[in-house]
Amino acid sequence: MNPVQLPEHWNQMYSTRQEQELSWFEEAPAISLELLLMPRLDIQAPVLDVGGGSSRLVDALLDRGFIQPAVLDISAAALEKSKKRLASRASRVRWIVADITRWEPDRQYMAWHDRAVFHFLATEEQRAAYRSALERALPPGATAVIGTFALDGPERCSGLPVRRYSPESLAAELGPGFTCTAVRSVDHATPTGKVQHFQFSRFVRE
Numbered sequence: 001m002n003p004v005q006l007p008e009h010w011n012q013m014y015s016t017r018q019e020q021e022l023s024w025f026e027e028a029p030a031i032s033l034e035l036l037l038m039p040r041l042d043i044q045a046p047v048l049d050v051g052g053g054s055s056r057l058v059d060a061l062l063d064r065g066f067i068q069p070a071v072l073d074i075s076a077a078a079l080e081k082s083k084k085r086l087a088s089r090a091s092r093v094r095w096i097v098a099d100i101t102r103w104e105p106d107r108q109y110m111a112w113h114d115r116a117v118f119h120f121l122a123t124e125e126q127r128a129a130y131r132s133a134l135e136r137a138l139p140p141g142a143t144a145v146i147g148t149f150a151l152d153g154p155e156r157c158s159g160l161p162v163r164r165y166s167p168e169s170l171a172a173e174l175g176p177g178f179t180c181t182a183v184r185s186v187d188h189a190t191p192t193g194k195v196q197h198f199q200f201s202r203f204v205r206e
C-alpha cells in the first residue's frame, strides 16, 4: 500500500470496528508488561508505545504510576479511542500522530514498546527508517520490547501483508547496537477464536 494511504487505512479500521472486534485486541497486555518492567523500570522513566493504537498498555502504565507514557500511532482515530477510554487520565499521556518511518523524535525514552507494527514494514528503506528512529529515541541502557508475528504466524493482518520473524532474525534486523536479553513465544487468541503465534523480544540499547 502506498504510504500516503496508510493513515486512511488504519483510521477506517479503527472507526468501523469496536475495540473488541479488532483481531489484535487484548484485554491485558501481560507479556508486554512483563518484558518492559524487567528487571525494573522507574515510574519516572519515559515510555513510548509505538503503533500503540487503542491498546490498553497505556492504561496499565498509568495504573502502575508511570508519569511519562507516550503513545505514537499513524491513526488519529485509534488514539482518540484511547483518549475517550482514559477520560481525565488522557491528559497525563503524550499523544503523537505520526508514521514511525517518518518520525523525528524530539526527546529520548527509556523504554520503547512495539506490538505488531514492525512486522508491517515491507521494504528495507522502511525498516532502516524505523531503526534510525529507534536509535535516536533510545539512549544506551534503554529497553526496546518488540512483538511480531512468529515464523509460523499469519502472513497478513488487517488486509496487509506482514513479514514474520524469529527472535534471531529480528535481532539481525536491529543490528549490533541492540542486545537481546529475553524472548517469549506467545499465542494470541483473536476475538474470533483464532490463534496467532507471536514472538516477543526484549533488547537493551548498547
Ligand SMILES: C[S@@+](CC[C@H](N)C(=O)[O-])C[C@H]1O[C@@H](n2cnc3c(N)ncnc32)[C@H](O)[C@@H]1O
Binding pocket: 006, 010, 024, 025, 026, 050, 051, 052, 053, 054, 055, 056, 072, 073, 074, 075, 078, 098, 099, 100, 101, 114, 115, 116, 117, 120, 157
Ligand atoms: C496490529 S495493530 C497493533 C496495535 C497495538 N500495538 C496493540 O497491540 O493493540 C498495528 C498498529 O500499528 C499502527 N501503524 C501501522 N503502521 C504504522 C506506522 N508506519 N507508523 C505508526 N503506526 C503504525 C496502526 O495504526 C495500528 O494501531
